[in-house]
Amino acid sequence: MILTLSNLGMSFxxxxxxxxxxxxxxxGEKAVLTGPNGCGKTTLLRIITGELEPTEGEVIxxxxxxxxxxxxxxxxxxxxxxxxLSVFSKALNAYEKAVKSxxxxxxxxxxxxxxxxxxxDVYVAEKKVKKMLKGVGFSEEEFARKISTLSAGEITxxxxxxxxxxxxxxxxxxxxxxxxxxxGIIFLKNALMSVKxxxxxxxHDRTLMESIPDEIWDMDFGTIKSYKGKYRDFLxxxxxxxxxNKNKEKSLSKEIKHLHNVVERYRRWGREKAVKQARSKEKxxxxxxxxxxxxxxxxxxxxxxxxxxxKKATEDIVLKVExxxxxxxxxxxxTFRFEVKNxxxxxxxxxxxxGKTTLLxxxxxxxxxxxxxxxxxxAYIDTxxxxxxxxxxxxxxxxxxxxxxxxxxRKYLGRFGFKGEDVFKTLSSLSGGEFVRFEISKALLKNxxxxxxxxxxxxLDIYMIEALEDSLKNYEGTLxxxxxxxxxxxxxxxxxxxxxxGNIQSFQSYDEAVAFIQEAFISKTSEKGTNTxxxxxxxxxxxxxxxxxxxxxxxxxxxxxLDKESxxxxxxxxxxASDHVKLAEMMSVKEEIEMEMEKVIREIDExxxxxxxxxxxxx
Numbered sequence: 001m002i003l004t005l006s007n008l009g010m011s012f013x014x015x016x017x018x019x020x021x022x023x024x025x026x027x028g029e030k031a032v033l034t035g036p037n038g039c040g041k042t043t044l045l046r047i048i049t050g051e052l053e054p055t056e057g058e059v060i061x062x063x064x065x066x067x068x069x070x071x072x073x074x075x076x077x078x079x080x081x082x083x084x085l086s087v088f089s090k091a092l093n094a095y096e097k098a099v100k101s102x103x104x105x106x107x108x109x110x111x112x113x114x115x116x117x118x119x120x121d122v123y124v125a126e127k128k129v130k131k132m133l134k135g136v137g138f139s140e141e142e143f144a145r146k147i148s149t150l151s152a153g154e155i156t157x158x159x160x161x162x163x164x165x166x167x168x169x170x171x172x173x174x175x176x177x178x179x180x181x182x183x184g185i186i187f188l189k190n191a192l193m194s195v196k197x198x199x200x201x202x203x204h205d206r207t208l209m210e211s212i213p214d215e216i217w218d219m220d221f222g223t224i225k226s227y228k229g230k231y232r233d234f235l236x237x238x239x240x241x242x243x244x245n246k247n248k249e250k251s252l253s254k255e256i257k258h259l260h261n262v263v264e265r266y267r268r269w270g271r272e273k274a275v276k277q278a279r280s281k282e283k284x285x286x287x288x289x290x291x292x293x294x295x296x297x298x299x300x301x302x303x304x305x306x307x308x309x310x311k312k313a314t315e316d317i318v319l320k321v322e323x324x325x326x327x328x329x330x331x332x333x334x335t336f337r338f339e340v341k342n343x344x345x346x347x348x349x350x351x352x353x354x355g356k357t358t359l360l361x362x363x364x365x366x367x368x369x370x371x372x373x374x375x376x377x378x379a380y381i382d383t384x385x386x387x388x389x390x391x392x393x394x395x396x397x398x399x400x401x402x403x404x405x406x407x408x409x410r411k412y413l414g415r416f417g418f419k420g421e422d423v424f425k426t427l428s429s430l431s432g433g434e435f436v437r438f439e440i441s442k443a444l445l446k447n448x449x450x451x452x453x454x455x456x457x458x459x460l461d462i463y464m465i466e467a468l469e470d471s472l473k474n475y476e477g478t479l480x481x482x483x484x485x486x487x488x489x490x491x492x493x494x495x496x497x498x499x500x501x502g503n504i505q506s507f508q509s510y511d512e513a514v515a516f517i518q519e520a521f522i523s524k525t526s527e528k529g530t531n532t533x534x535x536x537x538x539x540x541x542x543x544x545x546x547x548x549x550x551x552x553x554x555x556x557x558x559x560x561x562l563d564k565e566s567x568x569x570x571x572x573x574x575x576x577a578s579d580h581v582k583l584a585e586m587m588s589v590k591e592e593i594e595m596e597m598e599k600v601i602r603e604i605d606e607x608x609x610x611x612x613x614x615x616x617x618x619x
Contacts, residue, residue, distance in 0.1 A: 001062060002027045002170055002198050003048070008057035010043055012573055013583045017043055021057065021224045023217060025170075030192070030199040031226070032209050034234075035219030036461040037433050041202040044224070045174050048200070052570075067168030067197070069159045080150070080158060081143035084129040087165045091120030132161040135187035137180065137352060141615075149549055151608040152559060152601060153179040164191050173201040177208065181352040182484050182517055204462045206231055206487035221297045242297060249295040252288055259285050310477040313449045315373035318342050318478050322369045326355060326362045329544075331613040333358060334502025340450075342373070345472070345479040347489035349513060350499035353612045356482040359499070360454050363480075372450070376478075379448035383436050383458045393438060394423040400445050416441040417464070429591070432459030432598060440468070453481035457488050486514065548611045555604050562597045566590060 001024050009019035017040035025031055033041050046052040048059050049068050078086070085092070098113035121128070133143065136157040150158065156179045163171060177185055189211045192199060200217075203209060209216070209231035216227045216234040225241070227234040259281050266278035319340040326333045333355035340346055350356050363370050364380045372378060397409050404412075413423050416437045430438060436459050443451065457465050465488060472479060472492050483489050489496065489510065496513035498505045500520055507513040569590045576582045 001025070002029075003062070003200070004060040005048075006058050006060065008044075008047070008059065009055050010040065010047065010052075011055045013576075013578075013580065016055075016222065018219060018223055019056070020222075023224060023226055025198050025200060027063075027169075028196060028198055029214045030212050031201070031215050031217050032213040032231075033200060033202040033217045033219065033224075034204070034209070034231075034462055036463050037431070037459075039219045041219060042174055044219075045172055045200070045202060049172060053574075061170065063169035063198075065168045066170045066172060067163045067166055068172040069156060069163070069174065077146050077148045079143060080133065080138055080145050080147065081129065083147055083158060084133050084161055084165065085125065087129070087162050088120065088122065088125040091117050091122040091125060094120065095122045128165055129161075132165050132191075133158075135164075135184065135191065136161045137184050148553070151552060151604050152556065153605065153608065157184075160188075164195065167195050167197050169197060171195065171197040171199045171201075173199070173203070175202055175204070177203055177205040177484070180484065182349050182486060183351050183520075185484060185486065186514075186518060204457075204460070204465060205485060206462075207485070210487070245295040245297050249292055252292040252295065256285055256288050256292065259288070310447060310449050310475065311377075312476055313342050313373050313375045313377075313478070315375060316342055318373040318376045318450050319363070319480070320371040321363065322371070324359075324362060324367070324369050326358050328355060328358045328613045329610055332502075336504055338497065338504055338506065340478060340480055343476070343478055345475075345492050345494045346481070346497060347493035347495075347513075348480065348482040348497045348499060349484075349489065349517065350482075353609060354499050354501075356499055357454050357609075360452055360480070360482060364452060376450045377446065377448045378450050378452065379443040379446050381439050381443045381451065381453040381456060383439060383453070383455050388428045388430070388435070390426050390428055392424045392426055393418055396427060396438075397442065397445070400442065412445075413441060429595060431594075433461065433464065436460055437464065449477040451475075451477065451479050451481075453479070455482055455484065457483060457485045486510075545611065545614050548607050548614070552604060552607055552611070555600050555607070559597060559600045559604070562593055562600065566593045566597065569593065 003025040005021050005023045008021035010017045011019075021044075033044065035041055043052060045068070047054050048061075049066060050059075094113045094117035098110050098117055101107075101109035101113055130140075130143075134140070138154075138157070138161075147155075147158070160173075160176055160179075163173075176188060180188060185205060185207055189208055192201075192208070192212045199212065201208070201212065211230070213230060215229065216231065217224050218227060218234065218238060220238075227237045227241075229237070263278045263281045263285070266274040266281070317339055321336055321338050323335055323337055325335045336359065348356050348360070360380075364378070366372065393413055394406075394409055397413060398404070401409065410423055413419075418425075418434075418437070418441075425434070427435070427438070436456065440456070456468065460468065465485070469488055469491050479492070481492075493510070496507045496510065498507065498513055498516055498520075505516060507516065569586060573583060573586050573590070576586065
């Protein structure tokens with residue numbers, strides 16, 4: 001047993017996240033932590049790593065070292081490769097001492113240091129570091145980049161690589177797939193399957209959930225329950241658990257109702273013996289009622305399947321792309337030619353930075369060499385969310401359907417999880433997941449028969465992903481969507497387009513597409529471009545790069561400041577748990593901080609994508 005959670009509970013003021021959590025993890029065992037956004041997954045992981053104190057209970061760790069992604073501080077501005085190699089610092093130091101001992105003819109010290117270096121895998125250090133860095137998405141050219149130039153997402157990928165190299169006794173990961181593309185997800189899956197570490201990982205990625213865990217830790221019903229097996233096993237077991245509890249609750253309710261009737265009859269008789277019997281039965285009712293409470297399950301918020309009404313297009317071809325040249329800034333991405341037929345559901349796959357978003361946005365601008373069918377009604381779902389303002393949800397939808405009464409707008413937004421006072425939230429205050437849901441709701445108001453979506457599962461939890469997936473499977477219109485969620489693509493798509501190095505390969509099956517991706521990942525090499533550019537153009541791009549690096553550094557510093565403020569606010573909230581007015585004020589301030597953090601991350605990602613493209617161009 002390497003990890004034990006004993007009667008663990010966590011609350012913020014009068015708002016409990018979870019309680020009565022008693023779980024354990026064996027040495028070498030792997031568990032996935034799942035649950036909807038906001039249920040407390042990150043909080044639990046921070047409690048386990050010692051960053052937070054639980055309200056009740058304790059965490060017992062019986063190992064020597066825990067590995068998790070911390071807030072990164074640049075102590076020495078090394079290269080990416082040197083930082084990865086720092087995991088083997090003890091092995092390399094021992095090897096250097098062995099070499100010096102040999103030079104000094106100190107054979108005893110030489111043998112001692114060499115043995116230590118060999119035990120610490122010194123001979124495979126460079127090979128392992130290169131493999132892990134490439135696996136999380138760094139090209140060999142990027143090995144020479146300084147840590148200070150990396151974005152928040154790249155820092156996370158670098159830390160993930162170091163954790164996988166180091167293989168701590170307990171490896172804790174919080175949504176590791178957020179910064180990885182389809183190549184990285186496949187690599188992470190294979191890496192986690194082979195590590196000897198115990199693993200506890202929070203994730204919504206079903207590719208990982210179906211491959212990695214020995215058990216699923218499910219956050220629901222105000223606690224956390226463990227289910228043995230992979231994700232599909234968990235779904236079956238949880239369904240059985242819920243049915244058993246409902247049956248038990250129903251049985252106890254029936255018994256309690258019967259006893260209430262008996263008590264009522266005894267009291268109507270009014271005789272002394274009957275009254276005594278009534279009192280005896282009431283004690284039994286009280287005991288049964290307490291037992292019944294154990295089986296009364298209050299599940300997490302779920303989302304109903306969305307009904308997507310559509311009037312199908314009549315033409316056979318709804319989209320024809322003919323020799324479409326696309327650029328990102330001055331970077332030429334490629335010339336593309338493909339068709340999408342009526343009723344097809346097409347997944348667009350590829351590594352980060354290959355140009356998927358640029359391609360989709362080029363298509364919706366409808367240039368001359370992009371032809372839509374005459375009866376095609378298009379909707380584009382933007383998950384990046386750069387058009388946020390102070391309008392409320394209800395007013396933003398009302399602008400599109402002015403004839404609808406208030407209750408119809410509320411009812412419509414309720415289908416997307418916005419209920420009660422949620423409809424008065426401003427667009428600028430929405431979390432990433434909420435904004436995605438709003439964008440979907442807005443697009444579907446148009447009753448489109450062709451939907452283009454860019455990474456629709458970004459920021460969504462497992463419940464919303466599955467609700468969206470079920471809806472899109474039954475959608476009778478046409479879909480074209482990019483995604484890094486392979487399970488989502490597998491369950492929906494009827495055809496797969498894989499984008500690599502300015503080309504698109506089409507596959508009719510998921511297995512063929514994934515096999516191609518895996519082969520491309522294994523054999524991928526960093527090729528330098530052979531095209532020449534004139535001096536002035538290269539100089540202009542280098543100046544732009546320098547400007548981007550300065551902006552990114554400022555944004556990174558701002559993110560660190562906001563992160564400190566957020567953590568400080570969380571700690572202070574615990575001190576004012578009994579002061580509800582003060583706690584409400586502090587929660588409001590914390591939400592504003594987190595909103596600004598999301599905005600900074602979006603800006604970093606946009607600038608980083610442009611920076612990567614320019615770096616490739618100036619090589």
